[in-house]
Amino acid sequence: MSLAQEGYLNGEVKFQEIDRSGVAVQNLQKSIAGITDIAGQFQIKASVGDTIVFSSIQLKQKELVVDEAMLKAAKIFVPLEMQINRLEGVTLSQYNLTGNPVLDTEQSAKTKMYDAQELGLPNADVRIITQSERMLHEATTGGGIVPLNPILNAISGRTKMLKERIRIDKSRNRMNSIREHLNDSLFWEELNIEYKDRNRFLYFCQADSLYNPLMERGDWLAFREFVAQKSIAFKNDAVE
16 A cells, blocks of 8 residues: 555534543544544544544534545544434423412422432432543443453453543533533623633643642632733743
8 A cells, every 4th residue: 555545534523512622533444543632623634535423412423535635634623513412302390380370389389399319219429421421431330241342452451441431521620610610701891811711721720739629629720820920921931
């Protein structure tokens, strides 16, 4: 096989999210995989004719057959579509409402609220794991009499990839929580951080050893003070 027919495929996925990290990029023929960074960029070894699969929980799966032009290109762009799951509406209520405000108010006051623990349901206190955590559990424990999955996944690097996806999921969830509690005025007025630098600044804060303890405590007042201090160092680094 000529050098032109084998090499590294460099590219970037495109979809409607600022954070495009965590998209799995898999070469089916070579049984290797990787994930995109926050900008959606990736690099994977490939040959002409290989099938590259792009997949993520929130995206429609896409397959791409590698040709020689792709391998020669400095970068290819791969558009992906968001996955929209439409569910039928279901209304749940523990109240027998009549439509009469007076009667319904009296009835709701008499009705006791029950949760899973009070009803004695099994595993009521067990935390529901994320899809990435479930996939990692399956990859490392396997199933059946002879658990081959852990062996095969260790060889292919899938276990390492899934651990990285869990780390990225947690990081993304924390970023979303920050955005909910700290509105744009904090960045524009108090910190004087440009809008285009906002994500880069949050990841700069994430590298500090105080970041995780503050997030776990949920002390947003202390977190605002922490962010204010980090903004000074961030802007100094930008000047340098």
